[in-house]
Amino acid sequence: MDWLQQLINGISLGSIYALIALGYTMVYGIIRLINFAHGDVFMIGSFVGFYAITGLGLSIIPALILAMAVCALLGVVIERIAYKRLRNASRIAALITAIGVSLLIEYGTIYFRGAQLEVFPSALPTKSFNLWGATISVQSILILSISVVLMIILQIVVRRTKVGKAMRAVSHDVEAARLMGINVDRTISATFAIGSALAGAAGVIFGIYYTKIEPLMGVIPGLKAFVAAVLGGIGIIPGAAIGGLVLGLVETLVSALGYSNWRDAAAFIILILILIFKPSGILGKNSREKV
Amino acid sequence: MLKVDQIDVYYGNIHALKGVSLDVAEGEIVTLIGSNGAGKSTLLKTLSGLLKPKKGDIQYLGASVAGKPVQDIVKAGISHVPEGRRVFANMSVEENLELGAYLRKDKQGIREDIEKVYELFPRLLERRKQLSGTLSGGEQQMLAMGRAMMARPKLLLLDEPSMGLAPLLVKAIFNIIEEINRSGTTVLLVEQNANMALSIANRAYVIETGKVVLSGTAAELQASDKIKSAYLGGH
Ligand SMILES: Nc1ncnc2c1ncn2[C@@H]1O[C@H](COP(=O)(O)OP(=O)(O)OP(=O)(O)O)[C@@H](O)[C@H]1O
Numbered sequence: 016m017d018w019l020q021q022l023i024n025g026i027s028l029g030s031i032y033a034l035i036a037l038g039y040t041m042v043y044g045i046i047r048l049i050n051f052a053h054g055d056v057f058m059i060g061s062f063v064g065f066y067a068i069t070g071l072g073l074s075i076i077p078a079l080i081l082a083m084a085v086c087a088l089l090g091v092v093i094e095r096i097a098y099k100r101l102r103n104a105s106r107i108a109a110l111i112t113a114i115g116v117s118l119l120i121e122y123g124t125i126y127f128r129g130a131q132l133e134v135f136p137s138a139l140p141t142k143s144f145n146l147w148g149a150t151i152s153v154q155s156i157l158i159l160s161i162s163v164v165l166m167i168i169l170q171i172v173v174r175r176t177k178v179g180k181a182m183r184a185v186s187h188d189v190e191a192a193r194l195m196g197i198n199v200d201r202t203i204s205a206t207f208a209i210g211s212a213l214a215g216a217a218g219v220i221f222g223i224y225y226t227k228i229e230p231l232m233g234v235i236p237g238l239k240a241f242v243a244a245v246l247g248g249i250g251i252i253p254g255a256a257i258g259g260l261v262l263g264l265v266e267t268l269v270s271a272l273g274y275s276n277w278r279d280a281a282a283f284i285i286l287i288l289i290l291i292f293k294p295s296g297i298l299g300k301n302s303r304e305k306v
Numbered sequence: 307m308l309k310v311d312q313i314d315v316y317y318g319n320i321h322a323l324k325g326v327s328l329d330v331a332e333g334e335i336v337t338l339i340g341s342n343g344a345g346k347s348t349l350l351k352t353l354s355g356l357l358k359p360k361k362g363d364i365q366y367l368g369a370s371v372a373g374k375p376v377q378d379i380v381k382a383g384i385s386h387v388p389e390g391r392r393v394f395a396n397m398s399v400e401e402n403l404e405l406g407a408y409l410r411k412d413k414q415g416i417r418e419d420i421e422k423v424y425e426l427f428p429r430l431l432e433r434r435k436q437l438s439g440t441l442s443g444g445e446q447q448m449l450a451m452g453r454a455m456m457a458r459p460k461l462l463l464l465d466e467p468s469m470g471l472a473p474l475l476v477k478a479i480f481n482i483i484e485e486i487n488r489s490g491t492t493v494l495l496v497e498q499n500a501n502m503a504l505s506i507a508n509r510a511y512v513i514e515t516g517k518v519v520l521s522g523t524a525a526e527l528q529a530s531d532k533i534k535s536a537y538l539g540g541h
């Protein structure tokens with residue numbers, strides 16, 4: 016068994032989950048909504064990347080940026096049209112709406128282009144090299160670097176920029192944030208834009224890594240990224256990254272041990288275990304904040 | 307400077323303010339006293355734009371601000387220190403102060419004002435990198451006030467700054483309110499601690515179940531029997 020290689024596979028898979036989970040957790044953090052359409056934004060990102068490379072002939076980085084931009088816009092539009100008016104509605108109403116948006120994107124995509132699979136072009140070098148006896152593909156290293164760079168940029172945006180500070184303020188206390196003069200609507204739009212752009216990037220990376228894409232591809236990674244977000248502590252940004260990595264590693268480990276049929280189940284077993292033993296997640300505090 | 311004219315404010319069907327009028331002149335400390343649920347916080351929230359009056363008008367520096375977006379009101383120079391401090395617990399002291407200056411663009415001026423806040427509240431300087439959720443109640447009150455000052459307000463709205471604080475700390479906070487006022491900021495102070503509030507205020511209003519029931523100079527209200535029995539502990 017090639018442990019180092021499995022480790023890298025696990026981290027690569029985990030970084031895809033992490034990128035999607037970040038959007039879940041940011042949106043949840045700011046409007047307490049589980050955006051079930053998020054996995055479908057990821058799918059759209061994958062298709063935009065695909066058409067950008069095959070149709071427009073773009074190379075990987077421009078395709079990635081285009082996919083991120085389209086998804087950012089899509090996220091903002093979804094929020095403005097579907098979720099904004101539900102801010103003071105019951106959670107269940109918002110949740111049902113999110114599922115509706117998800118179905119709309121999935122079947123809208125099928126309506127416009129059909130349900131058939133597409134094979135993602137290999138946009139990155141397919142070479143591999145040896146490291147301590149393990150074969151490591153250049154591709155997985157590049158994928159990993161893209162994810163890491165995006166997460167670092169996100170961290171800088173959230174920690175250092177004005178919009179990032181506004182996002183943290185709104186997610187902590189909307190009314191107090193308004194008293195600072197923060198435009199809450201615009202801050203929520205920015206959150207959707209950033210979260211959706213990361214999902215779009217994850218879609219492109221997923222396409223490169225797993226090569227097959229189709230309109231319902233967002234469902235399972237979306238659910239797993241949700242598990243990753245809960246695992247890390249929903250609403251906590253570093254938690255989503257950690258949750259994604261842990262989930263990717265666990266899944267890879269389960270497959271590597273020869274239980275690949277159990278791979279998908281592993282995520283949901285983890286979800287059940289967290290909900291029983293530590294519902295607030297790895298980085299979450301067990302007690303609610305004092306009000 | 308501020309003229310509130312017959313405003314009515316509702317929460318759904320609950321009629322929280324019923325034809326409230328009051329005014330604040332530039333340079334004053336005006337206090338608004340009243341018991342729990344009288345509508346004091348509701349009035350401040352309406353002034354800062356968090357709530358919209360259904361009827362009536364709010365004139366500030368000659369223009370109506372009733373129902374305007376909060377950010378416009380903050381920009382016009384009204385800062386509101388909410389009841390219960392509401393500091394951003396997940397951020398450091400200094401980040402809280404920076405957020406107070408959210409609408410400002412003058413980086414240099416912001417830096418200078420942060421230093422001024424630290425001069426006013428030396429305890430915040432020692433804790434500038436600390437998460438504000440870990441501060442004591444008194445320190446959080448100082449931070450909430452400092453954060454509001456970062457917007458360079460002309461009118462500062464304070465909602466029960468003495469709440470839950472030990473007497474010595476209340477005294478310190480009230481000294482600072484006077485200092486802030488002396489350096490040119492007009493103050494509208496909501497308090498249940500009528501003794502303390504009247505001791506620093508020029509004028510006062512008493513509010514009961516959404517209506518102003520009494521107003522006058524601080525000295526007049528301190529001498530009033532009604533106030534003595536209802537708000538000053540009967541002596
Ligand atoms: N969000 C709300 N929804 C419904 N009713 C509210 C809301 N906030 C306040 N009220 C009601 O409005 C009235 C005035 O409340 P307000 O908070 O202004 O009182 P207050 O004078 O600030 O009291 P306290 O001294 O306890 O802070 C109360 O009857 C209260 O129950």
Ligand SMILES: [Mg+2]
Nearest residue numbers: 346347348389
């Ligand atoms: Mg109150």
